[in-house]
Amino acid sequence: MPSPVGHMLAGVAVTWSILPQARTRVATVAAVLAAAPDLDLLLPVQHRTATHSIAAVALVVIVAAAVTREVTPAWRARLAAVCGLAVASHLLLDWLGPDPVFPHGIRMFWPLSDRFFISGWDIFRPTARTAIFSPAVMAHNLAAAAQELLLLGPLVWLLWFVRVKPAARFPAEVPGRHHPPK
Numbered sequence: 001m002p003s004p005v006g007h008m009l010a011g012v013a014v015t016w017s018i019l020p021q022a023r024t025r026v027a028t029v030a031a032v033l034a035a036a037p038d039l040d041l042l043l044p045v046q047h048r049t050a051t052h053s054i055a056a057v058a059l060v061v062i063v064a065a066a067v068t069r070e071v072t073p074a075w076r077a078r079l080a081a082v083c084g085l086a087v088a089s090h091l092l093l094d095w096l097g098p099d100p101v102f103p104h105g106i107r108m109f110w111p112l113s114d115r116f117f118i119s120g121w122d123i124f125r126p127t128a129r130t131a132i133f134s135p136a137v138m139a140h141n142l143a144a145a146a147q148e149l150l151l152l153g154p155l156v157w158l159l160w161f162v163r164v165k166p167a168a169r170f171p172a173e174v175p176g177r178h179h180p181p182k
């Protein structure tokens, strides 16, 4: 599985693909959501199950649509899409990476299926989640994070250059309170 560095870069990439004119805090929320499924490591549950599934993506879309009720409908749909796709990007990156722990992969289609899915392509380096402050594990995880930065950093930069920078030249479409016609 990739480190939080790779997942957060993917969250920013999702934001700038869909909402290049969004404020920094939208990209920040998306980055946190993209890394959040691994918080299951702190819970007494099996890793890479419910938080790594289409159910988690659907839940985040529903919550995002509920908490953005006061912005215009167009912004609300796009903000919900950014939040849902940020979580979906976590599933994609984990699916593309190696997983030495059995059962390998993620329970991507839970609750529709209990199967674990993994591509087997091992695009990212594995990260260690135990003894993370030992020098050997720190070096191992830093190398993994550096590789993620090399793979995803150029994509994020490209999106900033072709999407965010040009969008900043035009008057911002600021989301305001939506007043439905009386």
Ligand SMILES: [Zn+2]
Pocket: 001, 037, 038, 048, 052, 090, 094
């Ligand atoms: Zn994960």
